[in-house]
Amino acid sequence: MSAPERFSINQMTVKQLSLPDLVEACGELGVSRVGLWREPVAEYGPEATAKLVRGAGLSVSTLCRGGFLTAADTAGRTRALEDNRAAIDEAVALGTDTLVLVCGGLPEGSRDGEALAAARGRIGEALAELVPYAAERGVRLAIEPLHPMFASDRCVVSTLDQALELAAPFPAETVGVTVDTYHLWWDDRVADDIARAGAEGRIHTFQLADWITPLPAGVLTGRGQIGDGCVDMRWFRERVDAAGYTGPIEVELFNDDLWARDGREVLAETVERFRAAI
């Protein structure tokens, strides 16, 4: 039985698999889509990755990730823009139209009641510089709101509402949002914001992970396997579908327990959990 057509496996879910092993496992399980990360792609080589993935008939749903656009100093800002242009080029090379943006946390030592808003303002300015470059290359920037527990060190964009505000000045075909269940499930405005994102044509990717506790130290690797936590995946999928999104649904888990297991077994389990939950 093939994996559901819209299912995409984000590479980080099974990061214990090399790219060739991942591609082979996808073939065995009938998985036709993968979300890739820049670091393992750089290690294997962007051209070699593109060739491997294309040769296996896989499509690349997203590239993770650009962003980190909150630097307050000129040098940091210049470096970030360069890095994001490189990420856009890599997306083109890999044949994906979607670059996920994790927009960055507060600069070191930032302590100001308006610091979060100011950092979001700098993201807006950086987007204005990146948008023409992305548009020319047909790459969509998908701003990802991260859970508020990441607001200081990883992403000052904590809600879909904030992501949509940042996207608003730009054409929807170039700047949109990432809807990720893990980051958004707690927000009582998320149903309305998904509808708004859909109406604006800005849902550029839809990612799944479950919310489980206790959270691990550092909280980054606490994303739960589908069905292990309290997130109603079907509830999200119905709202995202109703908002007009018809693209891939990517399962992206960072989880030490899953990484300690056999990667093929985790991939097969993830397909089954997806089928059951969605």
Place this chain on the structure above:
Amino acid sequence: MSAPERFSINQMTVKQLSLPDLVEACGELGVSRVGLWREPVAEYGPEATAKLVRGAGLSVSTLCRGGFLTAADTAGRTRALEDNRAAIDEAVALGTDTLVLVCGGLPEGSRDGEALAAARGRIGEALAELVPYAAERGVRLAIEPLHPMFASDRCVVSTLDQALELAAPFPAETVGVTVDTYHLWWDDRVADDIARAGAEGRIHTFQLADWITPLPAGVLTGRGQIGDGCVDMRWFRERVDAAGYTGPIEVELFNDDLWARDGREVLAETVERFRAAI
């Protein structure tokens, strides 16, 4: 130099100190207010605690905590109401007018797109039962929104807006909110919500802790010493003051590093940090 008049030390900040040691240390540092927790109070005895604290001229800013009102079953609900009535009685015995409520997480196995809203609904129903009991005894219930990272296992009330919605049906002199910097600093609506809470007369207590990363496993004991993190305490204090709040400002830290140190030294440091930040 005496501690600032509005400063209150929450007992958990220096939980390594016994109640008599805490009271003595407060005397030495000119601290005139303490926030107490039910468990150590029960251990020392509520009457003995009241006598000790009153004898030293200390006032009790808050009692932590009631709540956990989200049980979906009758037995769980009955137990929770009984426990909260007991907490109200303890508040009276200790001479404080404010009981902080941590309202509870999702019931075990709850997985439903509307589960958070349903749990908040049950909190509202439980409040309706508790309010007459609290009002007769002159105790105010201060609903505490907790950071969204606690939404599943500790508190389905994640924003000041949600806390105010829950409080809305009841008189402000009996049901209000806790403004805690740690839980609310990330929220782009918090300034407006503080103003609204003040206009409604519902700010019943104001607590401080700083946001530091990385978060520890379980994330409960990650509250940072004032000045160690990214929260602008003065920004919060100015808004809470402008909203008309004139009561105690309580420092409540759960932090393994602070607990491992000498409690008197931590208390002295906390007073100094408070003075510098506020």
